[in-house]
Amino acid sequence: MKDLKPAHNRLLRGAAGACAWQWLPGAGAPALVKANRRDLSREEHLFGVFASGVFASRAKAHAFLRRLADEHNLCHATLGLEKAPPSRGRGCFGYQVKRCLGPCASAETLADHAARVFAALESARLVRWPHAGPIAIPERDEATGREAWHVIDRWCYLGTCATRGDIAPLLADAPDIRPFDCDVYSLIAKHLASGQLEWIACDARPSLQLVVQDAPPAAHARSAVEPQTKRAAKRRAMATGQFALTF
Ligand SMILES: [Zn+2]
8 A cells, every 4th residue: 555655656657657868888878768668876987867747757868968969069960869870971960060070971980979978977977876775874963963854765756754763664654666766866966976975774684674884985075973072982982994784
């Protein structure tokens, strides 16, 4: 029955139409990958992610690639955005008006063109989910000392709880299907990748055992908690090693 929760349905509806470009090594052109077919949080070589909204995600994805091609003098035909030119002698329309460097007319090698495409796409590369299972991101109010733990799995927001100890029951009650959420992704992915966000790993295991582990040291770039006393410092020193709490 928990799969019928309204919030979950909203997530599923929103995620179903999302898509991203994927360009696998050796492929001739990028291909659109849909979130309802493949898990975008685990796929490699993804660039840009487009949610469906007023405009269909597919239209947004094509507009993104066209704009990128125009900015970097890439070939629309080679990228699959328009039909291949009838003759390699003339090249694509962009080549004729000097907006394409001519992989379509053998004026540029396909390898050189592909290298330029990858360089142009790099800033849009999707951040992979950083852990095998869910993670929790703490938020602390310095004035009151109150905490909130935001629990997320594969770019799907599962809920927020007040204490670290509440993470296990929250996960136990979370829906099994966890669709990629573009809003969650755009909110936290870059901060996670750059180490700006503190996070802990939460591994839900069969038989409802939950293990909470500290994230790798690099993820603790800016810990919000500073030891206030020698005793706290000692506690913290003990906590920085690899350890697990089993519920
Ligand atoms: Zn061309």
